Amino acid sequence: MNRTIRKFLIVQSLTSLALVGCASVKEKPLPVIPQQLAEKVALYKKLQPDFLDEYGWAGEKCDSALVTSLCLAGGGCPDANIYDAESTTEPGRWYRHKLHDCFDLGQSASDISKDMFAGLGFVLDDAAKARVKAYGEAHDWVMGRGPLSRTYLTIPLRWVYTGWPVSTDSDSWIPFPINTGYRAHLDVLSILLRADARGQKTTPLELKYLKLQSERVPKNALFHAAYHKFFDGDQSAAKAILMDERWFPADKLPTDANYCTDYLWSRDEPHDLEPCEDGKRKDATDFLFAAWVAFGKM
Numbered sequence: 001m002n003r004t005i006r007k008f009l010i011v012q013s014l015t016s017l018a019l020v021g022c023a024s025v026k027e028k029p030l031p032v033i034p035q036q037l038a039e040k041v042a043l044y045k046k047l048q049p050d051f052l053d054e055y056g057w058a059g060e061k062c063d064s065a066l067v068t069s070l071c072l073a074g075g076g077c078p079d080a081n082i083y084d085a086e087s088t089t090e091p092g093r094w095y096r097h098k099l100h101d102c103f104d105l106g107q108s109a110s111d112i113s114k115d116m117f118a119g120l121g122f123v124l125d126d127a128a129k130a131r132v133k134a135y136g137e138a139h140d141w142v143m144g145r146g147p148l149s150r151t152y153l154t155i156p157l158r159w160v161y162t163g164w165p166v167s168t169d170s171d172s173w174i175p176f177p178i179n180t181g182y183r184a185h186l187d188v189l190s191i192l193l194r195a196d197a198r199g200q201k202t203t204p205l206e207l208k209y210l211k212l213q214s215e216r217v218p219k220n221a222l223f224h225a226a227y228h229k230f231f232d233g234d235q236s237a238a239k240a241i242l243m244d245e246r247w248f249p250a251d252k253l254p255t256d257a258n259y260c261t262d263y264l265w266s267r268d269e270p271h272d273l274e275p276c277e278d279g280k281r282k283d284a285t286d287f288l289f290a291a292w293v294a295f296g297k298m
Contacts, residue, residue: 246258
């Protein structure tokens with residue numbers, strides 16, 4: 001192949017990549033909410049408060065800023081005030097739980113983490129996001145005590161709090177090969193937040209990433225919901241998982257007799273989907289959040 005042809009092919013490839021980065025895929029209209037699913041959502045919301053902590057927060061204590069945020073987005077956790085996790089003396093500094101003591105008690109290696117800020121991005125108002133921005137800029141985006149791998153707020157999540165820079169839109173943050181486990185969950189949350197900041201639009205590469213994740217973990221209702229939200233609006237895959245009584249009973253909240261982990265969508269291992277006897281409470285935040293992403297407010 002001579003140099004002229006090689007140069008042409010390189011330029012053509014780069015042009016194609018640039019066009020992919022600049023294009024966008026608009027959210028499809030929300031589907032009609034299935035009656036049976038709506039009834040299960042209503043039942044789970046009614047039963048949930050008895051399975052939350054004494055403050056009305058969801059999930060394990062030191063993951064609670066994340067899980068409670070997703071719970072609130074999904075219409076649950078009626079008594080939780082997420083703003084209790086913000087410092088009263090340092091506005092814009094956030095903690096893992098309203099008690100602010102996970103790091104001090106040795107219950108977590110950090111005050112806060114990136115995934116907490118991903119969850120918070122779904123529920124904080126503009127004034128609170130502005131406080132996060134001010135705190136982050138004043139502290140070089142190190143958002144608390146602990147390893148930088150946890151506390152340093154990376155650029156894709158900063159955009160949630162600084163305002164979407166349309167002129168510098170980039171897919172360069174998307175990891176290939178794709179992430180697994182909690183990192184995959186964080187990626188999907190980040191894509192949903194970025195889409196919201198753009199007016200419910202994803203890039204083609206983000207859509208491809210969502211597709212690959214939904215294929216990699218076919219029992220993950222959140223990944224299916226996020227992908228089909230932008231691909232074709234067909235939420236039958238997410239609905240089938242949410243209506244499956246192996247994991248989500250029709251007449252009560254899930255227990256460890258249904259699945260082992262406390263929040264399904266950030267776990268990949270087969271044993272997390274299997275029954276166990278770990279005694280963990282299930283508050284159904286996973287169910288409520290995935291249903292909200294797929295079908296909207298109920």
